[in-house]
Amino acid sequence: MVITIEIRKIYKYPFDRVVDMHLNKYPTPLEEHVRGIETVExxxxxxxxxxxxxxxxxxxxxxxxxxxxVHLMNVDNVYLEEESWLDLKKRTMNIKSRCLTWTQYATLQEVSVFKESSANPNWTEFFQKGSVTVTGVGRLNRLFEVFAQSFFSRGVKKSVHIMETILEQKFGRPCS
Structure with missing residues (x-):
């Protein structure tokens, strides 16, 4: 079974600010589960x-x-890979993310887009679609899927809230 989550959000901040916050929001005390991010390329x-x-x-x-x-699930660290393509001319940033841990048991991937809003150039549109497929844990597949769906849904909402909080702390109330 494939679990999918989609979200659309308008950040009432300019594209440059939103993209900068996305690239620099972690680690933050607002999200205790992300310990660090390293740019490898x-x-x-x-x-x-x-x-x-x-x-x-x-x-x-x-x-x-x-x-x-399940012995193979009992690890301390989970690694996620994010690839992004920032086009300052078109004012878009496309992102593909995937989980590097447990790939033989599950596939977790997200596709995200930040772009300057067509409704207001001082705003940024955000779209994200993510999916989780659990295949390799036999009778426990459904249990993992239920957890993944709940965790994924909460995680997306929390990520948006963190972005809004950090943007407001750094730049003040949103633009209108």
Whole structure:
């Protein structure tokens, strides 16, 4: 079974500020499970001007104890890979993220887009679609799927809240 989550959000802040906050929001005390993010590759295409980044996030394993009884799930660190393509000319940033841990048991991936709003150039539109597929844990697949759906849904909402909080702390109330 594939679990999908979609979210659309308008940040009432300019594109440059929102993208900067996304690239620099972690680690933060607002999210105790993301311990660090390391940029492992960064390059700029001098013709198109697109900046490509590959980053690896180190996160706490948040699986509940009952799921961690499966020996291979009982790890301290979970690693996520994020690839982004920032196009300052078109005022868009496309992102693909995936979990690098437990790939033989589950696939977690997200596709996100930040773009300057067509309704107001001082705002930024955000769209994210994520999916989780659990396949390799036999009779426990459904239990993992239920946890993944709940965790994924809460995580998306929390991430948006963190962005809003950090933007407001750094830049004040949103633009109208």
């Amino acid at each position: 960064e390059k700029k295409d001098h013709i198109s001007g697109i900046v490509y980044r590959k980053r690896i996030a180190t996160c706490n394993n948040v699986l509940p104890g009952i799921l961690r009884k």
